[in-house]
Amino acid sequence: MTANSERLPEGGRIDRTKPLRATVDGIEILGYRGDTVASAMLANGIRTVAPSLYRSRPRGILGAGNEEPNALVRVERRGSSPMLPATTVELTEGLPVHTLSGIGALEPNSEAKDLDTRFAHTDVLVVGGGPTGLAAALAASEGDARVLLLDDQPELGGALLRGTDAELLDWAGGAAELLRARPEVTVVSRCTAFGYYDENYLLAVERGETLDRQRLWKIRAHHVVLATGANERPIVFAGNDLPGVMLADATRAYVNRYAALPGSEAVIATTNDTAYEAALDLAAAGVSVRAIVDSRAEPPEDLAAMACQAGIEVLADCVVAEATGTDSVAAVRIVRFEQPRRTVRTIRADLLAVSGGWSPDVGLFSQSGGKLRWNETLAAFLPEHSRQRQHIAGAARGRYGFARCVADGRFAGVSAAESCGYPAPDSPLRPGISERATRVETEQRPVWIVPAETGKPAEWREHFVDLQRDATVADIARACGAGMRSPEHIKRYTTIGTGSDQGRTSGLTAVGVLAWLRGMGSPGALGTTSFRAPAVPVSFELLAGRDTGKLLDPVRTTPIHPAHRELGAEFENVGQWKRPWYYAREGEGMHEAVLRECAAARTGVAMMDASTLGKIDLIGPDAGEFLNRLYTNGFKKLAIGSARYGVMCGCDGMVFDDGVVLRLSENHYTLTTTTGGAAGVLDWFEEWLQTEWIELDVWATSVTEQWSTVAVVGPRSREVIGAIAPELAVSNAEFPFMTVRETVLGNGIPARIVRVSFSGELAYEVNVANWHGLAAWREIERAGAGFGITPYGTETMHVLRAEKGFPIVGQDTDGTVTPIDLGMDWIVSKRKDFIGKRSLSRPDTARADRKQLVGLLPDEHGTLIPEGSQLIGEHTPVTPEVAPVPMLGHVTSSYHSAALGRTFALALLRSGRERIGQTVRTPVGDRLVSATVTEPIFYDKEGARRDG
Amino acid sequence: MAHTLPEHPAKLWRNPEPKRSYDVVIIGGGGHGLATAYYLASEHGIRNIAVLEKGWLAGGNMARNTTIIRSNYLWDESAAIYEHALKLWERWPDELDYDFLFSQRGVLNLAHSLQDVRDSVRRVSANKLNGVDAEWVDPDEVAKICPILNTSHDTRYPVLGATWQPRAGIAKHDHVAWALARRCDQLGVDLVQNCEVTGFLKDGDRVVGVQTERGPIRAGRVGMAAAGYSSVLAEAAGFRLPVQSHPLQALVSELLEPVHPTVVMSNHVHVYVSQAHKGELVLGAGIDAYNSYTQRGSVHTIEHQMAAAIELFPIFASAHVLRTWGGIVDVCPDASPIIGPSPLEGLFVNCGWGTGGFKATPGVGSVFAHTIAMGKAHPLAEPYGLERFTTGALIDEHGAAGVAH
Amino acid sequence: MLLIECPWCGQREETEFRYGGQAHVDYPSAPAETGDTEWAEFLFYRDNPAGPFAERWMHAAGCRRWFNAVRDTRTNEFLGVYRIGEGQPA
Amino acid sequence: MTASLLRTSPLGEREAEFAASGMDIREAGFRAMVNVRVDSASAAADAIGIALGVPLPVVPNTVCGGERAAVWLGPDEWLIYGADGDTPRITALATEALGPVSGSVLDLSANRTTIEISGARAREVLAKGCALDLHPRVFGEGHCAQTLIGKTQVLLWQYGNAPDYRILVRASFANYLADWLLDAAASGW
Ligand SMILES: Cc1cc2nc3c(=O)[nH]c(=O)nc-3n(C[C@H](O)[C@H](O)[C@H](O)COP(=O)(O)OP(=O)(O)OC[C@H]3O[C@@H](n4cnc5c(N)ncnc54)[C@H](O)[C@@H]3O)c2cc1C
Ligand SMILES: NC(=O)c1ccc[n+]([C@@H]2O[C@H](COP(=O)([O-])OP(=O)(O)OC[C@H]3O[C@@H](n4cnc5c(N)ncnc54)[C@H](O)[C@@H]3O)[C@@H](O)[C@H]2O)c1
Numbered sequence A: 001m002t003a004n005s006e007r008l009p010e011g012g013r014i015d016r017t018k019p020l021r022a023t024v025d026g027i028e029i030l031g032y033r034g035d036t037v038a039s040a041m042l043a044n045g046i047r048t049v050a051p052s053l054y055r056s057r058p059r060g061i062l063g064a065g066n067e068e069p070n071a072l073v074r075v076e077r078r079g080s081s082p083m084l085p086a087t088t089v090e091l092t093e094g095l096p097v098h099t100l101s102g103i104g105a106l107e108p109n110s111e112a113k114d115l116d117t118r119f120a121h122t123d124v125l126v127v128g129g130g131p132t133g134l135a136a137a138l139a140a141s142e143g144d145a146r147v148l149l150l151d152d153q154p155e156l157g158g159a160l161l162r163g164t165d166a167e168l169l170d171w172a173g174g175a176a177e178l179l180r181a182r183p184e185v186t187v188v189s190r191c192t193a194f195g196y197y198d199e200n201y202l203l204a205v206e207r208g209e210t211l212d213r214q215r216l217w218k219i220r221a222h223h224v225v226l227a228t229g230a231n232e233r234p235i236v237f238a239g240n241d242l243p244g245v246m247l248a249d250a251t252r253a254y255v256n257r258y259a260a261l262p263g264s265e266a267v268i269a270t271t272n273d274t275a276y277e278a279a280l281d282l283a284a285a286g287v288s289v290r291a292i293v294d295s296r297a298e299p300p301e302d303l304a305a306m307a308c309q310a311g312i313e314v315l316a317d318c319v320v321a322e323a324t325g326t327d328s329v330a331a332v333r334i335v336r337f338e339q340p341r342r343t344v345r346t347i348r349a350d351l352l353a354v355s356g357g358w359s360p361d362v363g364l365f366s367q368s369g370g371k372l373r374w375n376e377t378l379a380a381f382l383p384e385h386s387r388q389r390q391h392i393a394g395a396a397r398g399r400y401g402f403a404r405c406v407a408d409g410r411f412a413g414v415s416a417a418e419s420c421g422y423p424a425p426d427s428p429l430r431p432g433i434s435e436r437a438t439r440v441e442t443e444q445r446p447v448w449i450v451p452a453e454t455g456k457p458a459e460w461r462e463h464f465v466d467l468q469r470d471a472t473v474a475d476i477a478r479a480c481g482a483g484m485r486s487p488e489h490i491k492r493y494t495t496i497g498t499g500s501d502q503g504r505t506s507g508l509t510a511v512g513v514l515a516w517l518r519g520m521g522s523p524g525a526l527g528t529t530s531f532r533a534p535a536v537p538v539s540f541e542l543l544a545g546r547d548t549g550k551l552l553d554p555v556r557t558t559p560i561h562p563a564h565r566e567l568g569a570e571f572e573n574v575g576q577w578k579r580p581w582y583y584a585r586e587g588e589g590m591h592e593a594v595l596r597e598c599a600a601a602r603t604g605v606a607m608m609d610a611s612t613l614g615k616i617d618l619i620g621p622d623a624g625e626f627l628n629r630l631y632t633n634g635f636k637k638l639a640i641g642s643a644r645y646g647v648m649c650g651c652d653g654m655v656f657d658d659g660v661v662l663r664l665s666e667n668h669y670t671l672t673t674t675t676g677g678a679a680g681v682l683d684w685f686e687e688w689l690q691t692e693w694i695e696l697d698v699w700a701t702s703v704t705e706q707w708s709t710v711a712v713v714g715p716r717s718r719e720v721i722g723a724i725a726p727e728l729a730v731s732n733a734e735f736p737f738m739t740v741r742e743t744v745l746g747n748g749i750p751a752r753i754v755r756v757s758f759s760g761e762l763a764y765e766v767n768v769a770n771w772h773g774l775a776a777w778r779e780i781e782r783a784g785a786g787f788g789i790t791p792y793g794t795e796t797m798h799v800l801r802a803e804k805g806f807p808i809v810g811q812d813t814d815g816t817v818t819p820i821d822l823g824m825d826w827i828v829s830k831r832k833d834f835i836g837k838r839s840l841s842r843p844d845t846a847r848a849d850r851k852q853l854v855g856l857l858p859d860e861h862g863t864l865i866p867e868g869s870q871l872i873g874e875h876t877p878v879t880p881e882v883a884p885v886p887m888l889g890h891v892t893s894s895y896h897s898a899a900l901g902r903t904f905a906l907a908l909l910r911s912g913r914e915r916i917g918q919t920v921r922t923p924v925g926d927r928l929v930s931a932t933v934t935e936p937i938f939y940d941k942e943g944a945r946r947d948g
Numbered sequence B: 001m002a003h004t005l006p007e008h009p010a011k012l013w014r015n016p017e018p019k020r021s022y023d024v025v026i027i028g029g030g031g032h033g034l035a036t037a038y039y040l041a042s043e044h045g046i047r048n049i050a051v052l053e054k055g056w057l058a059g060g061n062m063a064r065n066t067t068i069i070r071s072n073y074l075w076d077e078s079a080a081i082y083e084h085a086l087k088l089w090e091r092w093p094d095e096l097d098y099d100f101l102f103s104q105r106g107v108l109n110l111a112h113s114l115q116d117v118r119d120s121v122r123r124v125s126a127n128k129l130n131g132v133d134a135e136w137v138d139p140d141e142v143a144k145i146c147p148i149l150n151t152s153h154d155t156r157y158p159v160l161g162a163t164w165q166p167r168a169g170i171a172k173h174d175h176v177a178w179a180l181a182r183r184c185d186q187l188g189v190d191l192v193q194n195c196e197v198t199g200f201l202k203d204g205d206r207v208v209g210v211q212t213e214r215g216p217i218r219a220g221r222v223g224m225a226a227a228g229y230s231s232v233l234a235e236a237a238g239f240r241l242p243v244q245s246h247p248l249q250a251l252v253s254e255l256l257e258p259v260h261p262t263v264v265m266s267n268h269v270h271v272y273v274s275q276a277h278k279g280e281l282v283l284g285a286g287i288d289a290y291n292s293y294t295q296r297g298s299v300h301t302i303e304h305q306m307a308a309a310i311e312l313f314p315i316f317a318s319a320h321v322l323r324t325w326g327g328i329v330d331v332c333p334d335a336s337p338i339i340g341p342s343p344l345e346g347l348f349v350n351c352g353w354g355t356g357g358f359k360a361t362p363g364v365g366s367v368f369a370h371t372i373a374m375g376k377a378h379p380l381a382e383p384y385g386l387e388r389f390t391t392g393a394l395i396d397e398h399g400a401a402g403v404a405h
Numbered sequence C: 001m002l003l004i005e006c007p008w009c010g011q012r013e014e015t016e017f018r019y020g021g022q023a024h025v026d027y028p029s030a031p032a033e034t035g036d037t038e039w040a041e042f043l044f045y046r047d048n049p050a051g052p053f054a055e056r057w058m059h060a061a062g063c064r065r066w067f068n069a070v071r072d073t074r075t076n077e078f079l080g081v082y083r084i085g086e087g088q089p090a
Numbered sequence D: 001m002t003a004s005l006l007r008t009s010p011l012g013e014r015e016a017e018f019a020a021s022g023m024d025i026r027e028a029g030f031r032a033m034v035n036v037r038v039d040s041a042s043a044a045a046d047a048i049g050i051a052l053g054v055p056l057p058v059v060p061n062t063v064c065g066g067e068r069a070a071v072w073l074g075p076d077e078w079l080i081y082g083a084d085g086d087t088p089r090i091t092a093l094a095t096e097a098l099g100p101v102s103g104s105v106l107d108l109s110a111n112r113t114t115i116e117i118s119g120a121r122a123r124e125v126l127a128k129g130c131a132l133d134l135h136p137r138v139f140g141e142g143h144c145a146q147t148l149i150g151k152t153q154v155l156l157w158q159y160g161n162a163p164d165y166r167i168l169v170r171a172s173f174a175n176y177l178a179d180w181l182l183d184a185a186a187s188g189w
């Protein structure tokens, strides 16, 4: 075939002034703007696509829209896509297309695309820009309602575009113009609504002309009008998968809209009126239409007459039994509808246009919770009952005929606007047109399957139901024979309807065949399988939207971050925060850096950014009472200006967060939480205050980011604090442990300094307004330079606190650990109640042999037991192949200690406190390592160092 | 090129009318109900059994799960029952004589934070001592196992390593159900579809049968395996269960040439994905926070899922979502199931498997059948009784094991 | 995707809210005197009906108020929202 | 005096990117922000409004005032917003007006920063990641809302009719939001 050989010399809605070149499987084709890849293929004489997936049967183009099961293609450049129906891809210059056998391929480096996402709100959303949708949008926007109209085609008009009626096309053009001119109307073409969720929330994908431009619309509508039209269905007969078998309405689309010839000699097979139009249009386009095969005994006289006039024979009361040919349709065998199915005629043809009736496109309606009901006259499932504020109108609810669709759309539009409080003034849509007489269809005679004359259904392997899945009547019969009755089972057994077209041409047909096999009158009682989003396939990247790459999840940083970067910090992800993990100097690895940082804190002075700790202010006369109820220990009597460490449990008694509480004044406390726990603790506070203890007079406010905090740690920290805060009396007596001071630093920055220690050393936390964080850091750095002040990261912080046996919530606990298990009996009040207290006396929680926090000293001083390692008894045989090895607990923290000159660990160990002094073992690599159980405190047991 | 699926047997099940009475009635024709009936009939000699299913057989979560099978759970009690199940999975293709595409292609559970690493090492260490095949693998090894995974350092949450269970994998969920149904049917079990249990027949505190859409059916013993609907049934029986029913969603892509050789799960970034035999990518989304019986969830969960998928697998960007759906999962406070006697004599419960009960199907079947047949909990089920909520002896799989799929 | 009416801010997307499970579960007035079984009820047992369900939500990204709602769990349809302390609408 | 020179704002380094974005977008750092909590029905609430010269709005999601403004945050919570340097005065006035009544007045000026975005495309860019209906019929001058943009919580406030929006964002999320806005503004759609 030569380029554009099958292009009609004139007509069509293609732009002949914009010629385009593309390749299909390496072969160059010519087309025009307005073509789809499929129409261009037909215009270039390419009627065969890649063979079928499982049976390698030759296949052709069946449809002209997103119902297409066969003509799947992969597009390489320009927004490469692994699998798309050629019938929906607009032809663009240079497009490289490859046909596919129902399976796509992903490419590693697809080109960047221009993807976008937007939210939209509207009073009325109209889905579908055919006559119904246009009428609905026009009517709805007569008043002041905001109207959004979506249509998936590049051009508005819907089914009209497949016809040739100039008056109607004019009407559509005029309607579109009118709509676009209205300020509160938004018209979006090339935009397919694919998901319909609760409360009129819809998702739609808008495409650019090229595949590399896509936008996701997230729409909330007060009222929705679904005007999604109807889909033609095929008929099942032998050889119905051959290239050349096409949906009748698709053949109309090709000749009328795209000016492309799908064949030269045609037979039309139909169960209803609509295919007569196809026959006439094909004939007008120069196709030799050999016969209309009509299942009905008495086709409508007017149509028969028109056919006769066009020289087309009408074979009434007949059906197509078989299409034959090797690579494509060569002949069509026609039989009597009634038994016995005598062969009437065999006709030579290369095109067999089929209309098995129409199925209203109820996918979105059904997704929205709408209920369907079988309609015998139209042989279709029709919308019966809406669950959301919506109308479904026109062909989408089985209202056919232009005038009826327009009237239905208009009614829907008016009601929709009214329901939004915007009554539409009554004005006719355009004089004349609504009175235009359109013929009302007569009855149809549904044909789901034309049985073979011989054999059993289980042998009819050439009666195709799902062309993409290569599934046939034989498969359905087999499923039925195996005991399956439900369409849902048939679907899963045969895989019918699970392809990329989601059964647009096969779903209902399968139900029809099943009904026939089961001897039921109609598919009505069987129902459909469920409609799910997306109504058309959408790419992962479209749904992901902007939330990829660096926008995947916010990166939170403190104001001191620039200093960390300058210092060459390695960062650790802690929740969404980036925290300095350690600061390696030239030639150092993490190990060396941490030993150095630890040594600085223990022997000189070190500093760290502690700004990520959560901070909450509690204000009100009942703040102390509130704290008493939430923390295991008491805070009501905490002296003003003092600080106290506290632990919180969930109702189940398990440790949930910890921190330091300061009392600033009679009614004002401020407290810290763990970095990861900040949001959860505030939520927790508010929940109790708002829902349970509404009588308590307390206001909780997050001040996490109002403050920046720098910890200054080590024997020489007092000197540094003295240097930065000249007005502050820093002696141990004047500024004792666990007290707080407000001061102004030498550089003028107001600061709140707290003497707390998470390392056991003399230490301070300098809190300043967040915007002063960086300046405070630099000031401390400057003042500490003479003392060799060393910045340290989270790893060093962990080592220092572990040497002191301070647990980290979330590392040394896992949601199954009580404060008692942590050895914190001293902090668990016996006198007052607190959240979680009751749970501590449950039978299992009160057991003496629970896992308890202990220390471990590996027998080999240099061996680091990996965190997470499981512990077993000293003499427990290790025979996992034979039987599970009883475990005693696991290592929660494990480090090299500069101060101890050896490794050590913390562990949760069954009956741990009883085992102090005993040996446990743990697998490290291929060896078993022994360690001695100790108190969970390794350094400065007396606590002598914290005062400096 | 395309993997042709095995042909199914020509005969799967009869469609019998329910009888007036059975020795055992199982409520729920999902994987668990069917497996229980199978073991009752094959190992405990009880043949007069009905499985009552309110819809179509195995149309609940069994039809909706992402089919991940693994046994690398943290706690001893969990490892024991899931490993028991995995061993049975390894036998089932032969035993049930049905190719349900059980594929031991291994599962990677990714670690993205230092705490993930600790938790992973802890789990691997426990697995090994419990006789479960498990390894900690570093990012280079991860990349070898699954080359399309983005293991570079400059991602938002770099992969710091993973746990790897080679014997883990996937199976074709529907086929598993049909394999069980066929065996049950052969053993004389009545599989009754479209037969919703609406209440219980009681004699004092003893359950003696069930009330159904199709009339009362008497039963010596009744076993509940109704997954998401467990609370509704318990309420009808007059007691409460500590479970909540939530939507859990999944989705598939179009068929694609093989790109993804294993199963990858990331708790932190919230992705779990495999490529099924036909070629579709199967991805599970996060659980929706609210209770619902709608079998659909919120779409932002899916959007989040897609972002995470692309982050881990850049090559997935242009793949298409073909279909999304939801199931109703019944979740316990400790993310572990409930198996054992109910407060009523003659009624036994199996529920609370939440997001991860497909992998347990054979294990549940054998353990729950034993429990029903013997009238008391199977040793592997003992820790999973309702008492644990009173004593506090929970089996908390939240913290340490991450997603439970 | 639920559209939830905050009694203060009006209708907002579900993503702005935190779910709080069953409403009207009171904290036991005297935990110490509560038996193990009753305590377990309080800790772990919540209604889970297929049908109207009184539940709690918090407008986390908005005004941060907790409130109650009745929602049909079979359809996700909200039947009403009400503030803490207000009675459940009939 | 020197102290105010020592301040850094979260988006101080992003000015050039904002300028190059083709949008009218900028950081307005160091604004006064004081959180006030008090029973809205109390006399103290009125007194605070009088003392500050801006009534505390009781209609949810609205703002009263001009250069010094009271922004509704919750039924008993407001953010008093003012020019750089106004914090001590606001705090003092509000604290004094509150008197012995239960309530709280807290300086949160450094907790958040402000991004201002104005002009014809502002609404469209926000619509890419903010689920609120920003149509002038629904959300106009004097409206505010705490909501989400992309993945971060913000306080969004339309303060002018260009339209002009203020987005108040917590300091640690500011760079994320800036990245997000710049990306959204750069999109060809
Ligand atoms: C999206 C998703 C992904 C998942 N991914 C995994 C995974 O990767 N790995 C994994 O191990 N698990 C996974 N799961 C969990 C797994 O699916 C379930 O734990 C498991 O299927 C539950 O057991 P079941 O098969 O018996 O349940 P179901 O199949 O739900 O069976 C329960 C049956 O009871 C019926 N029933 C209910 N009430 C009544 C009544 N009154 N009368 C009669 N019949 C009734 C239901 O209709 C249903 O068929 C996933 C679940 C979902 C939803
Ligand atoms: N049996 C019959 O006589 C018969 C059958 C079918 C159509 N028709 C004729 O077709 C016309 C039907 O008018 P109509 O407006 O109801 O339907 P239509 O088919 O003309 O228009 C529907 C439009 O909606 C679009 N659409 C569908 N789903 C969409 C989605 N999810 N998102 C965005 N766009 C979507 C379609 O592409 C199409 O443009 C009438 O003129 C009627 O006579 C007749």
Ligand SMILES: Cc1cc2nc3c(=O)[nH]c(=O)nc-3n(C[C@H](O)[C@H](O)[C@H](O)COP(=O)(O)O)c2cc1C
Pocket: A497, A498, A499, A502, A529, A530, A532, B063, B064, B065, B066, B067, B173, B252, B276, B278, B280, B282, B295, B322, B323, B324, B325, B326
């Ligand atoms: C592992 C798995 C693979 C699936 N593969 C496909 C598929 O390739 N195509 C398809 O349309 N659906 C597929 N489904 C989804 C089913 O079509 C269906 O959505 C699911 O069983 C839930 O049922 P429902 O959507 O009818 O409620 C798959 C489901 C699962 C669990």
Ligand SMILES: [Zn+2]
Pocket: C006, C007, C008, C009, C010, C059, C062, C063, C064, C065
């Ligand atoms: Zn609110």
